[in-house]
Amino acid sequence: MASSSIDDEVVHIVRSPRDKRDYRAVRLENNLQALLVHCPGSHKAAAALAVNAGHFDDPEHTQGLAHFLEHMLFLGNSSFPSPSAFSDFLNAYGGQQNAWTGTEYSNFYFDCQASALERALEYFAAMFQQPLLAQEWIDKERQSIESEFRLKQQDELRRLYQVHKSTCNPKHPFSQFSVGNLNTLKDDKHGTLQDKLRRFFTQHYVSDNLRLVIAGPQSLERLAELAETHFSALPSSAQMTTAKKGLAPLYRPDQLGVKLEVKPVKPARRLIITLPLPAIDDDYAHKTTSFIAHILGYEGPQSLFSCLRNRGWINSLSAGGGISGSNFKDFNINIQLTERGEKHALSVAQWVFNYIRLIQDQGIEDWRYEERRLSTELSFKFQEPIPVGELVSQLAVNAHHYPERDIIYGDYRMDCLNNMRANELLNLMVPERARITLISAQANTNKLTLLYDTPYSMRPLQADEVAQLKAPADGFCAQLPRQNRFLNEHFQPYPLEAEQTRPSALIDNDQLTLWHLQDQEFRVPKGHIYLNLEAPQVTASALNFACSRIWAELMIDALNEDLYDAEVAGLHFNIYPTQTGITIHTTGLSAGQLPLLSYLMRQAQTVKFDRSRWQAVTQQLVNNWHSAHQNQPLNLLFSELNLLLQQGLYRLSDMAAACESLSYTHFSHIVANLFKPMRVTGFMHGDWQQQHAGQLAQLIQANTGSNGLNKAPIQQRIKRLQDIERAANPIAVPMQHNDKAALQYVQGASDSPREQVALMLLQQLIHQFVFDELRTRRQLGYMAGSQYFALQRLPGIIIFVQSPNVSEDDLQHQISEALELCFEHLNEMSLKAWAHSKSVLRQQLSVTDRSLRVRSQRLWGAIQLGDTQFDRADQLIRALDDWQLDDWLAYSQRLLFEQPVRLYIQTKADSG
Structure with a gap:
């Protein structure tokens, strides 16, 4: 490696203390920034190249061009003209390739056997040097883009996305069609499609616009050599122009303070409150919007979610999502309404704005921020390694958003509470600037979007509506989160006992088989507990299986409030029916899992479901089952294949039909007999010693009684x-x-x-x-x-x-x-x-x-x-x-x- 070709300034890259990989940021002679990742012992290697160009850069006359170019770059270049050359090579070496085009960035990545990395990089780099953009493949791939467009025409998210595009500032590139189709990707007075592709590539695919990541078991020195060999020839901005035009505001004034109504394809009741904010990239070290979203989306006792759910108005609430870009951030509060809640949608929004004012008055406190920072630090400290293919893809995009030292840590970094920023944002989160969207089969609509034909309407909020949204809500009782009793900064793994490389059955009788393994390699204070409650009644009929699903959802719903703080602190649980019964899975920090599981099992025997919650959850599931796969032909066929081959599965439509006349009394009777008879198979794996497994066995035996099946675990038969x-x-x-x-x-x-x-x-x-x-x-x-x-x-x-x-x-x-x-x-x-x-x-x-x-x-x-x-x-x-x-x-x-x-x-x- 010629030392003059690489900037050797050492940048300390912040990483998790348990991350065994080594990192080095380098800059090639052509100004291409690259991150090298040494992954000891990895059988795989990978690379990614993220481009600061997406559909926002499409010319207005050829919308979808960035996406089309993404497809075309895989279809041959001067070094490897065959359109399948790279994919054939990767397939031969256990690898794969993929790419995506976003609003302002596109990302290309692959993985393969580590021994094939050097040759794979030769193929990969050639994609970005002299792509053929052959007319034959332009003609063919236009059909593929058209198929992709048509595939998504009934997709609810894509249809809602188009409403969003149709109701924002037409001068902002977000309003443009990002996917492309036969009508937008064509020759016209602006030139042939081939010429347009070449111009776009020449303008945007230059070294200053690119971020490269290469990962593998090779040394950092060898990875640097590979980066220089294969990517130093990419053109730099000194040779080509990369000027970016400024973006217009995402919304005009008349597009704020509005109510939208959208009619979905499938039955749905959703309320989305969008609060437009400034861009957030410059605040990444404080994550103020994330902090506010954490408080708004809290689901513990007396939370906004809890109070609205107890009124029978909502089934779920999440905060903070929404599109973001270099000059905007949509802060969304996304709410799933009940049938009753749909009739009170404006009151639901009123509660949200009341709660935002409560946050502004009392919630911006250092101790709250410190709790959020601590839980985020724990996630960073105990994160598990992801596959190299995912790693390079993620880091290549991060490299565009964060300085080199924070390429890994940037997603987690929370320095301190930015009071000024928090108040600025909360001052913007008011009804007069909101976009309130109701998604309902009963929506009042008067327009259709282009392309996806989504029925919608948009009108200004009336003065009386704004007044209601700003007024104190009747019966408003929501409170801010209290201190989280589960959070603790000090976690250490339990001492190792005797060497054990595979699970052992500590107990094996008619009622319980319990396996245990204290992991010798992953020395973190974490673990997984699986309990399978084997119960033939769960899959005895479509109605029984449907009731099992409803029971599991109601259990999670009933326990979520009390255990939300545990979730925040890194303790997680799930309950779900299987072909052999009901599975309970807990995961996270080991110190709290036995108490968590004890609480879960006690509640499972004593909890009484509220009739209105039963009705809301059941109706939501039935609606989902009725509409499942409605717009996904292949998924429907895969589902049919599973049904034909496996016992204990039922068509979702049959489960929905079985529940049409189901009463709360009948449901309660079925559930009372679901676990008679029952046996338990369990597995405790992670940090725990054998004494903890003994405690788990006592816990299971104390909470399951003597309903044993008196036989071996249920084995499912697959049909020939x-x-x-x-x-x-x-x-x-x-x-x-x-x-x-x-x-x-x-x-x-x-x-x-x-x-x-x-x-x-x-x-x-x-x-x-x-x-x-x-x-x-x-x-x-x-x-x-x-x-x-x-x-x-x-x-x-x-x-x-x-x-x-x-x-x-x-x-x-x-x-x-x-x-x-x-x-x-x-x-x-x-x-x-x-x-x-x-x-x-x-x-x-x-x-x-x-x-x-x-x-x-x-x-x-x-x-x-x-x-x-x-x-x-x-x-x-x-x-x-x-x-x-x-x-x-x-x-x-x-x-x-x-x-x-x-x-x-x-x-x-x-x-x-």
Whole structure:
């Protein structure tokens, strides 16, 4: 490495004390800023390049151009002209690539085997040097963009987003269409689409506009060499202009102090109060808006949420979300209303503004800020490492927002309370500046948005409405949060006991099996407790399973208020039904989990649900079940596949129908018998010693009584395709959507390691070819591909596609054709390529757990499957080593074509 080409000034990058990675920020000769990350022991490497250019930079005459360029950069360049060259390479080395285009930034990233990083960077850098932007692929990819646009036309968030765009300042680029379609991406008097792409690329893709991150097990010195070798040739701003125009205000004065009404596709009752604020990037070290959002969104006793929920007006409340950019921040209070609350929507908003004034009068105090700072510091201190692919993507964007020393810490940094900023913001959070949006099937609308045809209306708030919003609310009783009794700065892991590398069953009888593992590697004061209450009655019928879902939601709802402070302090819980019963999962700091679980189990036996809350929660779930997958054809087919193959699952529509006549009395009767009989399987993993596991066992036995099943844990049976009626013919699923969708599912003959690893190999070798063939070459639709799909370890593969303009039968034909072409390609595979493919899969199977959470999930999954040796990966590796190419090809030929065990599922138009 030539030392003159890199700025060697050392910047101390703040990181978590448990972060084992090393970081170095460098600046290349062309002024490109790069962050290098040494990840000891990582099997994977990754890189990301974030560009300070997004849809705000689109020319008005060609909206969606930044997004289209993002797609085109993957489709060939002067060094690697094939549109699939990079993806084929990454696929061969266990990697993947992706990108996104936002308002002001675009982000490109990939990961791969660590040994392939140098070659991968050669491909990656070439994307940003001389892209071909070939006319052939411009024509094809326009169809893909059109498919992406049409795919989202019934998406509720996208439709609401378009209302937002239609009611903001038309001089602000946010008002423009960000995705693009056939109508916006075309040749016109401003030039050919190819010329427009080249101009956009030349103007924005320059070194000053870029932030590079490279991560891998290579040394920092080697990563620096790779950065210089592959990216120092990128053009700098000295060679090209990168002038950014100033942005107009996001809203005109007449677009503030307004009420909007929006009619959704699915039944919904939501109130969104948007409070426009200045940009927040300059306040990142204080996070004043986050602090205010924390108080507004608090859900403990006597909170705004608690009081409004107790009045029967709302089901949920969150604060602080909303779009943000270089010259604006939308501060949203997002509220899910009950049927009764919809009739009192203005009163709900009045309570919100009353609470904001309470915060301004009493809430801006140092001790409150210190509590928030401490909980954020704990999150930073005990954060778990994320995969390198996610890491580089996140840090590349952070590098645009934070100085180098805070590229990691910037998301967590909270120095001190900025009183002046807090008061400035709260002074802006008034009804006269608010945008109050009611989303309801009963909305009064008089306009349709362009593109998505969303019905909406916007009018100024009337004087009497503003007066009500500013007046004291009747019965207003909300209080500010009290001090959090769960917060503590001092946490240390418990001392290690005897060496233990895998879980042991400390108790195993008719009523309880309890597994325990004190982790030797992840020495943090955290852990996970899983309890599966195995109860056959939970899945005895669609009604029982629906009641179990309602019960779990009501339990969380009833406990949330008392335990919200625990959540803030890093103690989390979840309750959810499964195919074998009800699972309780607690996680977070180990010191508080046994008391938390004790409280949960006591409450589960004694809590009495309020009838009005039961009605509100039940109605919300039923509405969700009725509308589920309504606008997601492929998701509907995946759901149908699961239902066909697994016992103990029910169609959401059947669950909704079963609840239509459900009374509170009937619900209470079903719930009273859900856990008769019952047995418990538990797993305690993390920081705890055996004595803590003994305390957990006593806790379980004291709270579950003697309802034992007197048999082994429930094991679910997966249906074989030959046992499913209609499996020989396509199964048609009614769907109210313009897109068509189809999938084929191929099932292995057994769940043996040999069979399982054979299908893993098959998926690894076909998925890039199938994607390229169905999506890129044939342009059938935006969503196409394949995935490995195992149920209870019975292996399978799904090949799928969703299309706006091709019939279901033709899609099935195209999938079959693609598989045949793919297999012709596989038949030409060399022994060298075969050995390489096996080595890639072997490395994936050999990867060690990257975090306590990942290890807990893996071990708990093994316990549920009865794998008490916890050595499945070793079995798979041995089976992989045994496969020879000719034998595997013959096996795959039989599986796919000669003795096909295949399920065809597709949509059909629902005349209803």
